[in-house]
Amino acid sequence: MSLRTNPDRILENIDRSRNRDAESAALNIDRQAEGRELETEMPDLDATTPERAKRIFAILERAYTRTAQRAELGRLASRFQAVGDIHHHHARGDVSVSIQYMDHERYDDVGVSPFEIRPYEITDAKKETKTSRADVNALKVLRKQLHRGVLAAHQKLEPRIRDAIRDRADMGHVQVQVTVDLRPAEYKGPLRVDMSEGDDLP
Numbered sequence: 001m002s003l004r005t006n007p008d009r010i011l012e013n014i015d016r017s018r019n020r021d022a023e024s025a026a027l028n029i030d031r032q033a034e035g036r037e038l039e040t041e042m043p044d045l046d047a048t049t050p051e052r053a054k055r056i057f058a059i060l061e062r063a064y065t066r067t068a069q070r071a072e073l074g075r076l077a078s079r080f081q082a083v084g085d086i087h088h089h090h091a092r093g094d095v096s097v098s099i100q101y102m103d104h105e106r107y108d109d110v111g112v113s114p115f116e117i118r119p120y121e122i123t124d125a126k127k128e129t130k131t132s133r134a135d136v137n138a139l140k141v142l143r144k145q146l147h148r149g150v151l152a153a154h155q156k157l158e159p160r161i162r163d164a165i166r167d168r169a170d171m172g173h174v175q176v177q178v179t180v181d182l183r184p185a186e187y188k189g190p191l192r193v194d195m196s197e198g199d200d201l202p
Contacts, residue, residue, distance in 0.1 A: 095149025
């Protein structure tokens, strides 16, 4: 009897499909870490534009710190030890920054910065951590990528932040969300990238 006419095999395939969908949904949740920070202290009515821009950046700094300290980021790093998960310690991801003006009708300002982690970066991290544990070294690299990604996303958002300040959208509660998303990728070569950190974030 063919698959088309065998009810048991049809039901078995439906079950498999449902399981794959459930695993995919779980993977999408497990591959992210995020941190949020809400600023409820209003700026002075006579605050200058640079002071108001500095306020938004300070909220971003705190959201970045929350994300870097989240247990979820450690779980993402631990996936580098799982066979067949992050293939050969190679991954791609994105760091996104969302600025939400809670007391204004302005839409959220969102900036995204993609990144890539290659196997040699995990190897290089061993020299600093003095350990061969893949999760420890991956966490160090992830935090570097998070740092660089937040700065890059903020740079993309600066014109929109200036527009928001001009519209006085920031003269109220402001919330910033920082999210890092990690997914497997296949290694395609020994291309190196600059992993130097900036000095603007803790």
